[in-house]
Amino acid sequence: MKMKQKLEVTSSRPYSIFLGVGLEDLGAYLEKELGGIEHLLIVTHPRVKEHYLERLINGFSAFQCDVLVVPPGEEEKSLERLSKLTSEAVACGADRHSVVLALGGGVIGDLAGFFASVYMRGIRFVQIPTTLLAQVDSSIGGKTAVNHPSGKNLLGAFYPPLVVWTDFSTLETLPWEEVLNGLAETVKHAVLGDAALFSFLETNQQKIIDRIPEIYQELTSRSLQVKVRVVMEDEKEKGQRMLLNLGHSFGHALETEAAYQGISHGKGVSIGMIAATYLAEARGLITSAEVKRILDLVKGLGLPIQIQGKDPEILLHLMEADKKNQKGQKVLILPDKIGHALVVRDACDEEILQAWNKVIIK
Amino acid sequence: MKMKQKLEVTSSRPYSIFLGVGLEDLGAYLEKELGGIEHLLIVTHPRVKEHYLERLINGFSAFQCDVLVVPPGEEEKSLERLSKLTSEAVACGADRHSVVLALGGGVIGDLAGFFASVYMRGIRFVQIPTTLLAQVDSSIGGKTAVNHPSGKNLLGAFYPPLVVWTDFSTLETLPWEEVLNGLAETVKHAVLGDAALFSFLETNQQKIIDRIPEIYQELTSRSLQVKVRVVMEDEKEKGQRMLLNLGHSFGHALETEAAYQGISHGKGVSIGMIAATYLAEARGLITSAEVKRILDLVKGLGLPIQIQGKDPEILLHLMEADKKNQKGQKVLILPDKIGHALVVRDACDEEILQAWNKVIIK
Numbered sequence: 001m002k003m004k005q006k007l008e009v010t011s012s013r014p015y016s017i018f019l020g021v022g023l024e025d026l027g028a029y030l031e032k033e034l035g036g037i038e039h040l041l042i043v044t045h046p047r048v049k050e051h052y053l054e055r056l057i058n059g060f061s062a063f064q065c066d067v068l069v070v071p072p073g074e075e076e077k078s079l080e081r082l083s084k085l086t087s088e089a090v091a092c093g094a095d096r097h098s099v100v101l102a103l104g105g106g107v108i109g110d111l112a113g114f115f116a117s118v119y120m121r122g123i124r125f126v127q128i129p130t131t132l133l134a135q136v137d138s139s140i141g142g143k144t145a146v147n148h149p150s151g152k153n154l155l156g157a158f159y160p161p162l163v164v165w166t167d168f169s170t171l172e173t174l175p176w177e178e179v180l181n182g183l184a185e186t187v188k189h190a191v192l193g194d195a196a197l198f199s200f201l202e203t204n205q206q207k208i209i210d211r212i213p214e215i216y217q218e219l220t221s222r223s224l225q226v227k228v229r230v231v232m233e234d235e236k237e238k239g240q241r242m243l244l245n246l247g248h249s250f251g252h253a254l255e256t257e258a259a260y261q262g263i264s265h266g267k268g269v270s271i272g273m274i275a276a277t278y279l280a281e282a283r284g285l286i287t288s289a290e291v292k293r294i295l296d297l298v299k300g301l302g303l304p305i306q307i308q309g310k311d312p313e314i315l316l317h318l319m320e321a322d323k324k325n326q327k328g329q330k331v332l333i334l335p336d337k338i339g340h341a342l343v344v345r346d347a348c349d350e351e352i353l354q355a356w357n358k359v360i361i362k
Numbered sequence: 363m364k365m366k367q368k369l370e371v372t373s374s375r376p377y378s379i380f381l382g383v384g385l386e387d388l389g390a391y392l393e394k395e396l397g398g399i400e401h402l403l404i405v406t407h408p409r410v411k412e413h414y415l416e417r418l419i420n421g422f423s424a425f426q427c428d429v430l431v432v433p434p435g436e437e438e439k440s441l442e443r444l445s446k447l448t449s450e451a452v453a454c455g456a457d458r459h460s461v462v463l464a465l466g467g468g469v470i471g472d473l474a475g476f477f478a479s480v481y482m483r484g485i486r487f488v489q490i491p492t493t494l495l496a497q498v499d500s501s502i503g504g505k506t507a508v509n510h511p512s513g514k515n516l517l518g519a520f521y522p523p524l525v526v527w528t529d530f531s532t533l534e535t536l537p538w539e540e541v542l543n544g545l546a547e548t549v550k551h552a553v554l555g556d557a558a559l560f561s562f563l564e565t566n567q568q569k570i571i572d573r574i575p576e577i578y579q580e581l582t583s584r585s586l587q588v589k590v591r592v593v594m595e596d597e598k599e600k601g602q603r604m605l606l607n608l609g610h611s612f613g614h615a616l617e618t619e620a621a622y623q624g625i626s627h628g629k630g631v632s633i634g635m636i637a638a639t640y641l642a643e644a645r646g647l648i649t650s651a652e653v654k655r656i657l658d659l660v661k662g663l664g665l666p667i668q669i670q671g672k673d674p675e676i677l678l679h680l681m682e683a684d685k686k687n688q689k690g691q692k693v694l695i696l697p698d699k700i701g702h703a704l705v706v707r708d709a710c711d712e713e714i715l716q717a718w719n720k721v722i723i724k
Contacts, residue, residue, distance in 0.1 A: 038689060079441050079444070079445055082441070082517075083441055083510065086510050086512055086516060086517060087510075087511065087512050090512035090513060090516070090683060091512075093690060095685070095687055095688055095689070096685060096686075096688070097688055097689075117519070118480070118517045118518060118519060119516070119517065120516065120518075120685045121505065121507065121515075121518045121519055121520055121685075122519065122520065143483065145483065148445065148448050148449075149449065150448055150449050150452040150453075151452060153483075154448060154452070154481070154482065155444075155448060155480045155481065156480060156482075156483045157479070157480060157483055157484065157519065158483055158484065321452060323457070323458060323482045323483075324458075325457055326457055326458070326459055327400060327457070327459075328455060
């Protein structure tokens with residue numbers, strides 16, 4: 001069963017999100033809708049290339065096509081890889097009229113999107129998310145970036161794609177660990193903005209673990225609608241959009257501490273969201289009953305709520321590089337009930353340390 | 363005598379260009395007009411720092427100020443330097459609300475502007491051009507970039523500044539070689555878009571060589587008005603703006619061949635403009651009398667019209683990386699009379715080689 005859906009994002013440059021479409025149909029869409037495209041530059045991941053490139057390229061007989069393969073790993077979201085992509089793009093004759101296709105997960109989307117935003121001062125690009133994380137979250141909203149030794153996603157651009165093209169069949173070959181990364185963001189979207197989605201996840205917990213395709217289409221669609229709604233209200237992240245960073249201030253610190261190696265993004269967000277929830281509870285913002293529901297869902301899906309052997313002081317220090325911070329003051333996102341969150345600007349280091357201590361196993 | 367002027371650029375993000383203002387007055391302007399700025403990050407050049415930083419900073423008592431010094435040289439317009447600026451900015455606490463001030467010439471403006479466009483996905487910046495080249499050309503139009511081994515200005519962004527703040531007194535300490543870089547762009551602007559400016563330059567040739575300040579204010583103002591007019595018609599360089607690249611398709615090839623070391627940008631543009639003019643003449647687009655006027659003015663100002671010992675075939679090949687090119691076809695800008703130029707898309711390699719041969723001394 002394939003159910004097609006189309007969502008329109010009205011940002012400074014409007015674009016469409018297609019859900020439940022087939023990889024092999026993108027070529028026809030580009031030909032019909034966008035015209036004047038001759039050269040496609042596909043940026044992808046070795047495993048994704050092996051499973052899905054052929055189906056995508058089958059639809060591209062009208063175009064000249066080049067494929068740039070990026071090795072696996074978050075460490076490829078770097079200026080060094082950007083530089084290599086640039087050399088490769090020039091070598092295969094990419095010009096201002098070429099279109100970059102990001103075929104892969106969040107790393108590919110962020111990297112290829114940022115590359116497209118700066119190559120010759122900006123060429124067009126298309127997101128083709130193949131992981132749950134990319135489908136529910138990172139392919140939406142126009143944020144692109146690479147990491148830097150001084151911070152995650154520190155260099156980037158707000159650069160909306162032409163179109164987001166989501167074929168759910170790419171989830172079939174996705175390792176469970178990567179499914180969890182997407183589920184962490186889905187729970188986050190439910191906690192910060194959609195109580196009904198939260199209940200849906202609670203009710204369908206076992207079906208999610210059993211990887212029932214219909215449940216995934218539903219949760220993806222509902223999850224990204226939370227994001228689209230927030231992004232449309234605040235494209236450049238000056239206000240409400242910061243809510244999407246629930247769990248990320250704490251989570252990025254965990255990822256940075258582990259140099260993006262020891263901990264997945266999903267686990268970082270999961271533990272980070274729990275830390276934020278504990279901090280909200282300590283402030284009396286959220287009831288203990290709701291905290292318990294959040295803990296139960298996160299655990300029930302197999303996501304972590306604690307981590308072993310970290311130093312809270314080091315993690316606190318790493319939170320200083322967070323892009324949301326202002327005048328040296330840490331800006332946090334805290335849930336005040338299931339389905340709603342707040343921007344908090346007055347958290348002191350002591351309460352942040354207390355929250356860290358609740359998620360760290362000594 | 364100081365004559366203040368203000369020009370408004372109406373791009374996707376409108377901004378003002380101030381001419382004939384004082385460095386020491388920028389602080390008061392920022393406080394009054396922009397509010398909510400607490401942290402300034404000044405990116406500058408060692409020589410400029412020595413001469414002008416104190417005057418600028420004297421006006422900044424209301425702000426926290428950090429200064430990042432970039433070593434001299436076009437080779438600093440690189441991803442490596444961008445990465446270093448990022449580390450330094452994080453170390454001094456720059457956040458999304460910080461403002462980057464580019465105090466220097468074209469290298470500083472392009473580099474600091476691109477840095478501002480990508481740091482935390484874009485923070486505000488101000489252009490404070492201190493060279494004639496930056497004042498008449500590179501600080502205007504919102505183009506920022508770094509170079510890459512595969513091509514000049516290959517990675518960048520269209521990212522307009524908040525404001526351009528031009529104090530002509532900074533020209534007093536500018537070496538004549540660098541004045542020539544600016545004069546080359548001024549002649550280019552006259553040839554492609556302002557016959558009256560061309561006559562003004564012919565008439566005042568000696569005063570320009572004698573560095574009479576009033577003449578410089580006049581030529582700067584008129585020269586950048588050509589650029590502002592063209593840019594406002596075509597911010598993202600899809601059509602008419604390409605005319606500003608007169609001389610640059612040839613010139614960039616010369617600069618790339620010399621690895622940005624052996625030849626100044628001004629000399630590259632000068633010889634490149636002459637090559638384009640010869641090509642236009644060979645096509646019967648421009649009269650020999652007008653070609654002679656162009657040659658006489660360029661020579662009269664002390665700019666080169668020829669270069670020694672280059673291989674035309676190598677230069678032709680280097681022109682293939684030009685960002686204007688489309689579908690492998692070289693796109694050239696050719697003058698068809700003084701004060702007017704055309705985009706030409708059908709130049710064949712043979713006539714380009716002939717043009718190269720006319721400017722190369724064997």
